[in-house]
Amino acid sequence: MHAGHxxxxxxxxxxxxEQAHSRARDAVARAHRxxxxxxxxxxxxxxxxxxxxxISELDAEAAELDAEHSPAMVIGPGAGSxxxxxxxxxxxxxxxxxxxxxxxxxxxxxxRWDGIRDCGNFGAIAPQTTYSWTDKIxxxxxxxxxxxxxxxTEEQLPVVVYLHGGSFIVGASHLGMLQGHHLASAxxxxxxxxxxxxxxxxxxxxxxIPGDAAANxxxxxxxxxxxxxxxxxxxxxxxxxxxxxxxxxxxxxxxxTMMAVPRAHGLFHRAIAQSPPIGMIHSKTQSxxxxxxxxxxxxxxxxxxxxxxxxxxxSEVVRAGQSMMWRSKELLHLNSCFAPTVDGQLIPQHPLDAxxxxxxxxVPLLIGTNSDEASFSRFLYIREAARSxxxxxxxxxxxxxxxxxxxxxYNGATSRHNFAQLVTDALFWAPTxxxxxxxxxxxxxxxxxxxxxxxxxxxxxxxxxHSMELSNIFGDPDASRMSILTRxxxxxxxxxxTKQMQAQWASFIHDGEVLGDWxxxxxxxDRLTKVFDHPSRIEKDPRARxxxxxxxxxxxxxxxxxPELLEKLGFLAALPDTR
Numbered sequence: 001m002h003a004g005h006x007x008x009x010x011x012x013x014x015x016x017x018e019q020a021h022s023r024a025r026d027a028v029a030r031a032h033r034x035x036x037x038x039x040x041x042x043x044x045x046x047x048x049x050x051x052x053x054x055i056s057e058l059d060a061e062a063a064e065l066d067a068e069h070s071p072a073m074v075i076g077p078g079a080g081s082x083x084x085x086x087x088x089x090x091x092x093x094x095x096x097x098x099x100x101x102x103x104x105x106x107x108x109x110x111x112r113w114d115g116i117r118d119c120g121n122f123g124a125i126a127p128q129t130t131y132s133w134t135d136k137i138x139x140x141x142x143x144x145x146x147x148x149x150x151x152x153t154e155e156q157l158p159v160v161v162y163l164h165g166g167s168f169i170v171g172a173s174h175l176g177m178l179q180g181h182h183l184a185s186a187x188x189x190x191x192x193x194x195x196x197x198x199x200x201x202x203x204x205x206x207x208x209i210p211g212d213a214a215a216n217x218x219x220x221x222x223x224x225x226x227x228x229x230x231x232x233x234x235x236x237x238x239x240x241x242x243x244x245x246x247x248x249x250x251x252x253x254x255x256x257t258m259m260a261v262p263r264a265h266g267l268f269h270r271a272i273a274q275s276p277p278i279g280m281i282h283s284k285t286q287s288x289x290x291x292x293x294x295x296x297x298x299x300x301x302x303x304x305x306x307x308x309x310x311x312x313x314x315s316e317v318v319r320a321g322q323s324m325m326w327r328s329k330e331l332l333h334l335n336s337c338f339a340p341t342v343d344g345q346l347i348p349q350h351p352l353d354a355x356x357x358x359x360x361x362x363v364p365l366l367i368g369t370n371s372d373e374a375s376f377s378r379f380l381y382i383r384e385a386a387r388s389x390x391x392x393x394x395x396x397x398x399x400x401x402x403x404x405x406x407x408x409x410y411n412g413a414t415s416r417h418n419f420a421q422l423v424t425d426a427l428f429w430a431p432t433x434x435x436x437x438x439x440x441x442x443x444x445x446x447x448x449x450x451x452x453x454x455x456x457x458x459x460x461x462x463x464x465x466h467s468m469e470l471s472n473i474f475g476d477p478d479a480s481r482m483s484i485l486t487r488x489x490x491x492x493x494x495x496x497x498t499k500q501m502q503a504q505w506a507s508f509i510h511d512g513e514v515l516g517d518w519x520x521x522x523x524x525x526d527r528l529t530k531v532f533d534h535p536s537r538i539e540k541d542p543r544a545r546x547x548x549x550x551x552x553x554x555x556x557x558x559x560x561x562x563p564e565l566l567e568k569l570g571f572l573a574a575l576p577d578t579r
Contacts, residue, residue: 050089091123095144165249190238196221200321211306215343252276285559355438368448372463400561409549437523
């Protein structure tokens with residue numbers, strides 16, 4: 001009897017202990033659910049879970065990631081990052097794998113998954129080179145994913161969808177400051193940064209090669225991502241009725257291109273285009289030129305079909321694209337390898353023409369360039385005569401009739417300064433002025449020029465170079481690869497300009513209006529432009545004489561000024577077709 005009572009007491013004690021442990025586990029689970037409920041979101045493909053972390057910790061992680069991607073270029077994180085917490089979701093799929101039989105085809109929505117998907121790590125980036133001595137190709141064709149960052153609050157916030165730059169051939173949603181922790185916190189927004197196909201796999205129209213290739217895979221990726229945001233962003237506390245599409249450089253051109261895509265209209269409600277080389281959009285001539293060049297670089301028969309290109313490993317295709325970009329010398333004719341293509345369908349006409357005809361998305365636009373975007377080009381030629389000849393050659397591919405008149409407005413482009421200014425204006429300023437002029441006739445438009453430069457950069461003759469404004473907009477100057485030059489000495493002016501520009505961008509994103517003394521741009525009035533500098537100011541019709549010189553220059557059809565190339569490609573009979 002005594003033994004039985006003892007066994008019963010041991011069993012009862014064990015049961016009580018197990019019940020206590022179970023209650024404790026349940027309590028921990030309930031506490032965990034309470035803490036993570038606002039990190040769990042249900043999307044159209046499945047449930048995702050993010051994380052919250054202090055921005056200073058995220059800065060250190062970002063520096064390590066950049067060092068892994070491009071070790072020779074990274075400066076490292078700076079001190080003094082704010083002790084602010086944000087919520088993050090990384091690597092959320094918005095599209096399916098684009099490899100194998102789906103290479104060069106339109107994207108497909110992401111396949112569904114079961115359970116809760118851990119979104120604590122960044123997704124794969126698009127295949128691209130590292131620009132290192134190893135000629136290494138990184139990334140994956142299963143790259144259609146996006147990252148989300150927002151303040152650690154319960155507010156429903158405006159949404160920023162960011163398209164990264166990188167000459168349409170490199171870049172990722174999460175490199176350096178583009179992770180957006182500082183921007184999301186300072187501007188109080190939900191920040192979405194997306195990965196999409198690049199280079200040969202995303203920005204080369206291969207329809208002239210037998211097969212079933214799509215003309216604009218990357219643009220289709222971006223469109224699919226915008227549709228994903230429309231359908232899912234409310235689950236992350238974002239307002240799907242207040243979406244700003246934003247990008248810089250190639251990303252800025254992608255923004256303006258999307259404004260000329262009828263299928264995208266209604267998916268975003270404001271647009272920000274920083275330094276957009278929108279004149280680089282591919283013509284029909286370029287598409288066939290580069291498709292043929294790709295086949296040559298891969299040492300394939302002339303009648304190669306798309307199936308053969310799908311069978312090759314993506315690294316071979318990407319490496320061939322890199323080779324033709326740098327060895328063809330076509331950049332001397334403003335003929336870039338990669339860009340969206342006017343295909344007559346998704347992109348019915350050149351974006352410049354769409355803006356001119358009022359067929360673009362009718363949304364408020366903030367747009368501008370930097371004063372010294374291409375200052376590096378001052379070092380390209382030693383002799384004055386060589387610079388002048390190069391300037392005419394550069395412009396003649398688009399319009400050989402007006403090229404010399406434009407060059408004359410830059411005093412023949414013989415000096416290093418004038419040549420660099422001409423290149424800057426051809427690539428960035430002149431087409432941007434044309435877009436702003438057209439858009440201002442139907443929608444609120446604000447134009448800026450970024451002039452701020454440190455003493456070091458001015459002494460080097462570099463000035464306000466391409467992408468320099470990103471440090472101010474993203475509020476993370478220490479993440480810039482140029483921070484050793486921009487953060488040298490007293491940073492008071494730089495920090496003040498950051499606060500000023502972030503306030504302007506935030507106002508536009510939240511309300512579709514800017515602050516203070518920044519008037520709307522108008523081609524029919526004074527063309528008032530905000531110049532961000534120390535101090536900032538408003539200028540009336542900046543550099544009017546040069547602007548007027550560009551007005552008669554045709555910049556929407558590359559190849560018209562190269563009849564020998566058109567004849568070689570068999571396009572002379574097709575010249576009236578301005579696709």
